[in-house]
Amino acid sequence: MSHSFVYSILGKVFCNTRQSILFRSCQLLYWPFFLQDPGKRSLTCVEFAEKAAFRMHLMWSNIVVDIFLGNLFGIVLWYSAETCCLWVSSCVNDITDHCLRTSIWLMGNPAGFKLNTELAGVLGMISLNGIQIWSTLWAFMSFLFIHFLKGLAIFGIFFGLTTAAALIIDIISIATIHVLTLHLFLSLLYSSQIQTVAALWRLFRGQKWNPLRQRLDSYDYTVEQHVVGSLLFTPILLLLPTTSAFYIFFSSLHTAVSFICFVIGVTISIIRATPYSKIFIWLKKKQRFPSGIWFEVAPCKCIETGAENDGYKSTRKLLDNSRASGKSTILVSFLRSNHLNLGEVVCPHYGQIYGAFSKSSIISSAYSLLTGTRYPFLPPPPIRTVRRSTVLFHI
Numbered sequence: 001m002s003h004s005f006v007y008s009i010l011g012k013v014f015c016n017t018r019q020s021i022l023f024r025s026c027q028l029l030y031w032p033f034f035l036q037d038p039g040k041r042s043l044t045c046v047e048f049a050e051k052a053a054f055r056m057h058l059m060w061s062n063i064v065v066d067i068f069l070g071n072l073f074g075i076v077l078w079y080s081a082e083t084c085c086l087w088v089s090s091c092v093n094d095i096t097d098h099c100l101r102t103s104i105w106l107m108g109n110p111a112g113f114k115l116n117t118e119l120a121g122v123l124g125m126i127s128l129n130g131i132q133i134w135s136t137l138w139a140f141m142s143f144l145f146i147h148f149l150k151g152l153a154i155f156g157i158f159f160g161l162t163t164a165a166a167l168i169i170d171i172i173s174i175a176t177i178h179v180l181t182l183h184l185f186l187s188l189l190y191s192s193q194i195q196t197v198a199a200l201w202r203l204f205r206g207q208k209w210n211p212l213r214q215r216l217d218s219y220d221y222t223v224e225q226h227v228v229g230s231l232l233f234t235p236i237l238l239l240l241p242t243t244s245a246f247y248i249f250f251s252s253l254h255t256a257v258s259f260i261c262f263v264i265g266v267t268i269s270i271i272r273a274t275p276y277s278k279i280f281i282w283l284k285k286k287q288r289f290p291s292g293i294w295f296e297v298a299p300c301k302c303i304e305t306g307a308e309n310d311g312y313k314s315t316r317k318l319l320d321n322s323r324a325s326g327k328s329t330i331l332v333s334f335l336r337s338n339h340l341n342l343g344e345v346v347c348p349h350y351g352q353i354y355g356a357f358s359k360s361s362i363i364s365s366a367y368s369l370l371t372g373t374r375y376p377f378l379p380p381p382p383i384r385t386v387r388r389s390t391v392l393f394h395i
Contacts, residue, residue, distance in 0.1 A: 013174065017155075020166035020268070024159050027059060057277035065276050066160035073164060074156035081149040089142060092175070096135055115242040123246045127182055134178035162268045169261045176257045183254040190247040191372030193240050200233040251369060266353060273349045282345055289340040296334040 011018050077084065107117075107124035148171070156164035173180075202208060203226070208219035221229075281288050 014170045016166040016169045017163065020163040021159060024163060027063060031059060054278060058275055061276040062272060066162055066271060069161040070156035070159065070164060073161055074153040077149060077156065078153040081146055081153070084149055085146045088145065092138065096131065115245060116239055119239055119242045127246070130178050130182055162271055165264050165268050169264050172257065172261055179250065179253050179257060183250045186243070186247045186250050187372045190243050193236055193243055194372055196236050197233065197240065200229045203229045247372065269353050270350070273353065275346060275349050278345050279342070282342060286339040287337070289345055290337040291340045292338045294336050296336050298332055298334065
């Protein structure tokens, strides 16, 4: 095979790792552009100068924190690689033995449901053979796992925690490829049965789906078509529960794996989107983040009444007493400002992460899961792109 073909295959298999390394490389290459003078506008607009300074400090703070967390993770993983290897191998064996191979119970009467014995036996043997083949490959390649853990530690030390997490997502996807394959096979079979049952049901109702107008039109079927439809409808409908049992089992496993990868992806997005420079400045000097102003009126010198200056009522009482006694009081107004709390400073940077949980995406995923089509599980939030001059950089 040519080198370009091998590189393209590796790029598709380790797509998350490749994107993470590209992201870090673009950060390091684009850093000099942030050090340039923001221009004359910063001299006349305080808000623009403030935003330019925060944007300049946002990148280096993200890189420093990511590398620091990656070094902690990498050093701990490097010195405990053998222990982690044994623990992961035992977990994989337990999952394979107690979870995946338990699909043999689907070949009987799962939860008291009477399934088709022949179809359940065929689907069960296909599932068990696929699991056994992948388990054999894992046993032959298990000696390389210790080297993978050390490579993961090196990735974390040099590229940061986010790159190591992206590599973990790719490895999880590779390690569970047999679950994905069985899920795709059963979803194809399940969706075909669902579509066939729906088409035959429209045949009995005298309707036909019009793909051009995306609607149901009336249609006169012949007697022969009704007879053939009846002969096909009965066995397909009776075999549907057997296929559904296997489809639900492997869809649940695939959903669990996808959810784990999704959580890791969201964690990567949170680490990259967190404004660490703003957090450090907020902890040191909250006055840099005002949220409103107000005036506090107070007398310059207290009089004999002994009342404390505790707000508007106290000041009003001092004025009334001074007028009654004939003495004058000098009032001083102080300009005060409210400050943003830490949540109000950080939450605006997580807008795109919240956008991944849109109602439409959740509904489409649920509909695809019920109909048997390959549903796109909620992906990690997209990375914002900022164009400055002629350089395109992910931020």
